[in-house]
Amino acid sequence: MFLYYLRISMHSMKRNPLLSGLMIVAIALGIGVSMTTITVYYLMSADPIPQKSSQLFAVQLDSWGINHPFDRDRPERAPHQLTYRDATALVAAKKAKHQVAMFESTLIVEPEKDKPYLSMLRVTSSDFFPMFQVPFLYGAGWTANDDERASQVVVLSKETNEKLFGGENSVGRRLRMGAKEFVVSGVMDTWNPTPRFYDVINGGFNEVADMMIPLSLTEPMELKSAGSDWGWKAESINSFKDWLNSESAWMQFWVELEDSMAVDDYKNFLDAYVTEQKELGRFERPLNNHLQSVMQWMAHNQVVREDNKVLVGLSVLFLLVCVLSAVALLLTHFLGKSEEVALRRALGANRLSIFGQHLVEVSLTGVIGGALGVLFALGGLQAIKYLYSGQGFDHLVQLDIFLVLFAAVLAWLASLLAGFYPSWKLCQESPAGFLKTQ
Template sequence: MSGYYFSLALKGLRRTPWLALLMVITLAVGLSASMVMITLRHALAMDPIPGKSERLLKLQDPQVMQGMGGWVTYAQAEQLRRLGGGTADAVETGYGDIDGIAVGEHRIAIDGGLGVRYATADFFNVFDVPLASGRSWTREEERDAAPVAVLAQDVAQRLFPNASPLGRQVGVGDTLYTVIGVAGPWFPQPHYIDMTLGAFGVGGEGVFLPVTAVRYAPASMRIFQSMPRDHPQLCVPMELLASRCNWLSVWYLTPTPKDVWALTQSVRSQLPQLFPPEQARALQLSNVRQIVADVVPSEVDRGSWLGLVFLALCVVNASGMQLSRLMRGTSQIGIRRALGASRLDIVRQYLCDALLVGSAGGLLGVGLTFGGLYALRQLSLDDARYTVMAQMDGIMFVVMLLLMVTCSILAGVLPAWLASRADPALIIKVAQ
């Protein structure tokens, strides 16, 4: 029976081809405009480390912007690290950048600077940093401040395009580091580990070094740090291990979500002994979900709602055009009703008509959506680097298909219902 309804729908489309085409375009534009913004918002709000986000906690002051709240000195970080004990893995990490890196006698300048991530030995396991080859440093190498390094894959390929970097030496400042590993592609979005880099965008870590290797850092390296009120000068990088400057973040990874409460109580009880009273009261442990809860830009939120409103207007317009098409075929409705077709049969017929038009609009909308996402990714705005995240995944593709079917039904249900309510005798009389 549905095949019969669809055959009637095809005949109806042939009678009003231009109006049907206009409906297709209207639904396609509305679907694509809304899906581009919804897809972007979905990408920005995704969990950056699934499976660990509820167990991975950072000590921070949520009232301080850009992730700077919670930075501590190396001495404080060591004490906080020991608080994890057997309850959680604890990691210290800091960030800096330098203009270039040396291979042998050749120094290679890096546009925009080379990101240097200082971290403790468990950093790679806790944050799921993949290793394409080699290994990360051990706790013993960290304790001895061994000059070892792990390179990001793109940096390794640039420095050693035709050879393995493992065992080779690179110069950061005046110190030579032995390359012991190469990290695979890794730049979590949002970049929850260090919001000072911006929540979204490209770039990030090019070299990973043991936290104690900061004693070899050249004076030209820019270490992200904050100073106590009575110490207004930036600390020299090589003196950070013994200074009062805050430059390290402390993270904890608990084995299970149930262990979070015990760790939180343990850390809170020790904060008054490590920090001034006002700072101790402000610091708290926040999991990754809490850290990235507000990273979606307000303009993206507004754009998502405006996209849905625009889609609703397109559906209303398509519904009006569908009603206009049906009014041109009233004689057919009257004849079918006079021959015994029920109101439900009329509704089914014209819902099939709407689904056919909606499917064509949806297919065109899919193409426009992928084109819009591609165009969005090509934008190179300094204040909107998050546009590189505009990627369609399986979840959003299913949402797009469901939205396509829903819009098709909504555009056709009112005209079909009105057509079924018409008096067949009156329709035939008017048609004569």
């Protein structure tokens, strides 16, 4: 019976190509616009590391002055980042399963054959790789001993390895950076968590750094932060060491805690650490330490802004407008078939079969409109990619299989919603009046 209804539906659409085309375009436009905004919102708000997000915590310590809250409008909020002295002290304490301190910096890379160039790098500790489950194409991250010895080792991104070593296994190869020679310990495989949860402060949708080196190289190489740097008081900074010992906050700090007991223990440790620092004349404000899980951290920093949610809402409203337009077109199309339906009713077809036949027709319209809508969405995403080229949004403008299936279901539901009333209306028409006129 379904195949019979399908053949009738295709014949009906061929007889009225203009109306059928307009209905398909109406559905396609609604799907295209709504899926463009939904895709971006979905990728921006997704859990970037679902297998561990409940065990990873961003650490906040309120090291600001008593009369200088970090956020004057919301004084209960602690700074987003830590000072160098606090971050390195917490790393050295080793009170969590894994602990990572890090910041962004730059170095001049001197390839053997090509011209030197400025490269972005992440300066971090060895726990970064197991903690964030970084995949490796070759080799591995450096060790805790490398951290302690301030070894000149480097981990390269896959793209940087292709640029410098032609994509070959470069583990053990030497690379000159910042007038020093580094040894490649590993090459990361494709890894680009979205959002970049571990450093949303300096760009939640930026790509992973070109390379990574040990945090212990910060002082001997005088590596400066290329990211955000906040302070609350005037300090005399006459040397690089003065800056490291200052109250300027520019380090991101994360810990891995396996259960609620570990979380409570680490909170107690932070309180004890801050209390100890208070005795040294620091941390003037009341205890205000925080542990934020991955999803809490992204919400805290408004990685997904309110205007993105508004755009999704507006696009859904646009889809509803398209559905209403399709309703009007379907009413015109179906009521034009009243005489044909009257004849079928006179020959014994009941209302349910007539209703089912026309729902099959609107479903076919939805499937075609959905397919065209996916193409429109791809075009919209490519337009976003072009407009925001180089701003870290490239990985937010792609449809995965889940989103394609969602678009197909959404188109089908939209077509059923549009076709329900016209189909019902057509079934209520009495055949007698039409048959008398024949």
